[in-house]
Amino acid sequence: MKLFYSPASCAMSPHIVLAETGLPYSLDRVDLAAKTTAAGRPLKEINPQDAVPVLLLDSGETITEGAAIVQYIADQRPEAGLLPPAGTLERARVQQWLNYIATELHKAHVPLFKADYPPVTKEIALANVKRGYDFVASALADRPFLTGAGFTVADAYLFTILNWHKFIGVDLAAWPVLVAYQSRIAARPAVQQAMAEEGLAAAA
Numbered sequence: 001m002k003l004f005y006s007p008a009s010c011a012m013s014p015h016i017v018l019a020e021t022g023l024p025y026s027l028d029r030v031d032l033a034a035k036t037t038a039a040g041r042p043l044k045e046i047n048p049q050d051a052v053p054v055l056l057l058d059s060g061e062t063i064t065e066g067a068a069i070v071q072y073i074a075d076q077r078p079e080a081g082l083l084p085p086a087g088t089l090e091r092a093r094v095q096q097w098l099n100y101i102a103t104e105l106h107k108a109h110v111p112l113f114k115a116d117y118p119p120v121t122k123e124i125a126l127a128n129v130k131r132g133y134d135f136v137a138s139a140l141a142d143r144p145f146l147t148g149a150g151f152t153v154a155d156a157y158l159f160t161i162l163n164w165h166k167f168i169g170v171d172l173a174a175w176p177v178l179v180a181y182q183s184r185i186a187a188r189p190a191v192q193q194a195m196a197e198e199g200l201a202a203a204a
């Protein structure tokens with residue numbers, strides 16, 4: 001499997017999951033400004049949405065949408081314990097979180113990365129992000145990971161999105177639960193591996 005990614009983007013979530021499985025993988029660093037792969041190929045040829053992450057399978061097929069990609073990867077190595085079996089309530093809980101992160105928390109950040117959006121739009125986006133932080137902090141108040149005692153693909157995604165606090169000028173110290181959560185996940189060897197492969201410092 002090959003993952004098309006850009007450093008510190010939402011593609012870090014499937015990158016972490018690949019590393020957590022121990023399965024072999026390769027990486028292709030996309031230039032999101034130029035919209036090209038490492039070899040200079042237009043990103044649109046691989047993903048018509050012109051976005052990362054994209055997972056290229058050995059068969060030549062591709063999967064897009066981070067929430068789908070992480071489930072596919074985890075299902076290739078169930079013994080890694082990153083995702084409960086399909087059809088169980090536990091699986092639905094992980095999917096519940098993946099969907100929340102994708103559609104609410106992840107997307108709430110987007111206006112904050114747009115140089116040409118009006119300040120009022122960014123103010124609303126920032127309020128939505130902080131409300132999201134409140135929500136996940138309350139969920140994590142009595143458990144180390146989103147669905148309980150074990151790390152799942154939903155935690156890889158949440159860690160990735162919370163990491164963006166560094167880029168949007170939000171001090172995570174206002175949510176001590178989230179500071180502890182980020183540190184806990186950053187300490188995982190697979191997370192350190194993924195961050196190092198993206199050229200990022202592993203500090204929370």
Ligand SMILES: N[C@@H](CCC(=O)N[C@@H](CS)C(=O)NCC(=O)O)C(=O)O
Nearest residue numbers: 009010011032050051052053065066
């Ligand atoms: N719905 C997609 C969204 C992917 C997405 O927003 N990717 C961003 C990076 S985090 C991207 O590549 N944006 C294109 C750009 O910045 O030019 C998913 O969840 O995977």
